[in-house]
Amino acid sequence: MNKIKTIIRKEWAEVFKNRMVIFTVAFLPLLLTALPLGIIFATRDASSRTGEALDSQLPSEMTQSMCPEGVNSAECFQIFMVSQFMMMFMIVPVAIPVTIAAYSIVGEKTTRSLEPLLATPITTIELLVGKCLAAVIPAVLATYAAFGLFALGSWLLVANKMLLSALLDARWLIAIFIVGPLLALMSVAFALMVSSRVSDPRVAEQVSMVIIVPVLVGLFGQMAGLFVLNKQVISSVAVVMLALDALLVYLATRVFQRESILTRWK
Amino acid sequence: MIHTENLTKRFKDILAVDGLSLDVAEGEVFGFLGPNGAGKTTTVRMLACLIGPTGGAATVNGFVVGKQDTDIRRNVGVLTETPGMYDNLSAEYNLRIFAELYEVKDVTGQVEKYLKMLGLWERRFDTAGTFSKGMKQKLAIARALLHEPRILFLDEPTAGLDPEAARLVRDFIAELKKEGRTIFLCTHNLDEADRLCDRIGVFKTHMLVVDTPANLRRTMFGRKVVFHLREAGEGSAGVLRTMPFVREVKVVENKLLVTVDDPETHNPEIIRALVNSGAEVQFVGELRHSLEDVYLQLVKNV
Ligand SMILES: Nc1ncnc2c1ncn2[C@@H]1O[C@H](COP(=O)(O)OP(=O)(O)OP(=O)(O)O)[C@@H](O)[C@H]1O
Ligand SMILES: [Mg+2]
Numbered sequence: 001m002n003k004i005k006t007i008i009r010k011e012w013a014e015v016f017k018n019r020m021v022i023f024t025v026a027f028l029p030l031l032l033t034a035l036p037l038g039i040i041f042a043t044r045d046a047s048s049r050t051g052e053a054l055d056s057q058l059p060s061e062m063t064q065s066m067c068p069e070g071v072n073s074a075e076c077f078q079i080f081m082v083s084q085f086m087m088m089f090m091i092v093p094v095a096i097p098v099t100i101a102a103y104s105i106v107g108e109k110t111t112r113s114l115e116p117l118l119a120t121p122i123t124t125i126e127l128l129v130g131k132c133l134a135a136v137i138p139a140v141l142a143t144y145a146a147f148g149l150f151a152l153g154s155w156l157l158v159a160n161k162m163l164l165s166a167l168l169d170a171r172w173l174i175a176i177f178i179v180g181p182l183l184a185l186m187s188v189a190f191a192l193m194v195s196s197r198v199s200d201p202r203v204a205e206q207v208s209m210v211i212i213v214p215v216l217v218g219l220f221g222q223m224a225g226l227f228v229l230n231k232q233v234i235s236s237v238a239v240v241m242l243a244l245d246a247l248l249v250y251l252a253t254r255v256f257q258r259e260s261i262l263t264r265w266k
Numbered sequence: 267m268i269h270t271e272n273l274t275k276r277f278k279d280i281l282a283v284d285g286l287s288l289d290v291a292e293g294e295v296f297g298f299l300g301p302n303g304a305g306k307t308t309t310v311r312m313l314a315c316l317i318g319p320t321g322g323a324a325t326v327n328g329f330v331v332g333k334q335d336t337d338i339r340r341n342v343g344v345l346t347e348t349p350g351m352y353d354n355l356s357a358e359y360n361l362r363i364f365a366e367l368y369e370v371k372d373v374t375g376q377v378e379k380y381l382k383m384l385g386l387w388e389r390r391f392d393t394a395g396t397f398s399k400g401m402k403q404k405l406a407i408a409r410a411l412l413h414e415p416r417i418l419f420l421d422e423p424t425a426g427l428d429p430e431a432a433r434l435v436r437d438f439i440a441e442l443k444k445e446g447r448t449i450f451l452c453t454h455n456l457d458e459a460d461r462l463c464d465r466i467g468v469f470k471t472h473m474l475v476v477d478t479p480a481n482l483r484r485t486m487f488g489r490k491v492v493f494h495l496r497e498a499g500e501g502s503a504g505v506l507r508t509m510p511f512v513r514e515v516k517v518v519e520n521k522l523l524v525t526v527d528d529p530e531t532h533n534p535e536i537i538r539a540l541v542n543s544g545a546e547v548q549f550v551g552e553l554r555h556s557l558e559d560v561y562l563q564l565v566k567n568v
Contacts (some may be wrong), residue, residue, distance in 0.1 A: 002366065003366065003367055006363055006366040006367055006416050010352070010355075010363050013352075013355055013359065013394075014352055014354060014355060017354050111350040111351065111352060111353055112346075112348045112349070112350030113350035113351060113352055114347045114350070114366070115316060115348075115349075115350075116344065116346055116349055116350065116406070116409060116410075118316055119314055119316060119339060119342075119344040119346070120339060120364060120367040120368055121339040121340040121367070121368065121369065122338045123336065161507070258316065259316070259317045259318055260315075261275070262311075262316060262317060263317060
């Protein structure tokens with residue numbers, strides 16, 4: 001347990017001296033919070049006049065599954081637009097760990113400190129868990145912080161209580177508090193796996209970034225109206241993620257073998 | 267303390283270590299010599315449980331390599347060939363991390379002890395990246411010692427150091443030896459091996475020879491004694507050749523180079539014979555072969 005803590009503290013001491021990492025951890029969540037808030041702000045006093053026009057534009061199944069009874073169509077439009085950003089929020093827990101995890105292992109190799117580290121009595125699992133948590137914790141915290149800002153911002157911008165509860169409903173809570181950490185874990189497991197298999201550290205980092213692609217596909221799919229992120233969809237995503245994570249973590253522990261990372265990385 | 271039997275490591279198509287059988291006793295400093303690519307680093311990595319052997323067996327401090335790796339890691343200190351530091355962390359923090367990973371009880375105390383011992387205390391808050399090569403090497407040695415291991419693997423500890431720094435490191439190793447630690451020392455510096463090691467193994471994929479430095483010199487070349495005469499010639503050489511314990515006599519200018527097994531016993535007899543034959547003896551001295559001669563001779567023959 002103590003060794004895991006040592007690894008986490010060490011990773012943070014090292015990793016947060018890197019500007020690129022700070023940028024990803026701090027800037028990305030801020031940007032992705034500012035966007036939906038901007039939309040709410042811009043559409044805050046949409047009157048029924050525009051609302052009627054919009055009514056016909058929005059797919060009826062969407063308005064039905066998304067907007068509670070008694071919300072006018074302009075407000076429903078707001079709910080719809082903001083929901084679109086949910087997928088974007090999901091980039092945060094995926095992107096942050098890739099940067100940290102790739103850097104933390106790559107850095108270990110480029111400074112040639114991996115061999116002395118592996119010579120200590122730390123177990124492979126402790127090392128993996130330490131590296132993993134060092135990347136997952138900031139990602140999850142950044143996601144929570146971003147959501148907190150978003151919630152606070154909407155609360156300040158939207159006076160309508162019903163609208164507010166619709167904006168910050170169960171879907172968001174599932175997405176942020178369950179899917180988010182699961183996504184972060186997936187991302188880390190993938191980055192760890194890639195880094196222990198690939199011979200060039202830079203390639204490892206780039207290949208790890210591939211993990212963002214499914215999230216982007218989801219994002220564009222949602223924007224194109226291929227699916228609606230309702231509570232059922234989000235819940236199924238959470239279940240699938242859980243299974244996927246279990247698989248990836250298992251694979252990562254299989255692939256991350258002391259000898260191979262020591263002798264493969266030249 | 268270290269015992270190997272037929273220890274073998276094969277990387278895909280390269281046989282790096284071929285059937286190494288070796289015993290290193292407690293408190294012994296064992297010099298592991300061999301040309302580049304001989305498999306020294308590979309051997310150290312196997313014994314420190316960093317890579318697994320592909321054949322044979324080894325025990326370190328009674329623990330079996332491949333079965334009790336964590337126990338071994340807890341009990342040995344390793345100075346790797348290219349010991350990296352966390353360059354943007356301070357020297358002190360670098361050591362703290364490792365003290366914690368090595369389960370050291372008094373982290374602060376041990377870190378302070380070794381920083382002071384290796385002369386890095388004043389610079390403890392500087393990042394390791396700003397250190398010179400010699401300072402980094404000292405820091406790496408400190409890192410390998412924090413948990414007071416009884417067995418130390420040192421892979422070329424003085425490589426790339428200036429003479430003064432190398433001397434400091436060498437003296438430090440001598441200190442560790444006095445404390446009774448077992449040291450497995452890979453080096454290319456034959457003089458260093460000669461001075462520090464109780465025994466030396468010359469290795470090139472397999473062990474060529476293991477012996478004390480003095481024995482190595484003797485068995486490879488016998489012991490040679492130089493007799494400076496006022497005038498040396500085949501006459502005096504002929505006198506010595508008749509003596510049963512004289513293995514070889516060579517005449518070089520006014521010197522006789524005589525190979526004998528036991529100069530302490532036989533030199534007086536030789537001098538008497540020379541004097542009786544009318545030769546005037548000016549000096550007598552032993553011709554010492556450097557370990558380098560021995561080494562080059564051994565490695566050349568492979
Ligand atoms: N990870 C590896 N993959 C493949 N071959 C390797 C690997 N590590 C070492 N070798 C090979 O094993 C052999 C022994 O290498 P090793 O590093 O043990 O030699 P060494 O005696 O330490 O040499 P040096 O004096 O140059 O440090 C070499 O032929 C080397 O190419
Ligand atoms: Mg070597």
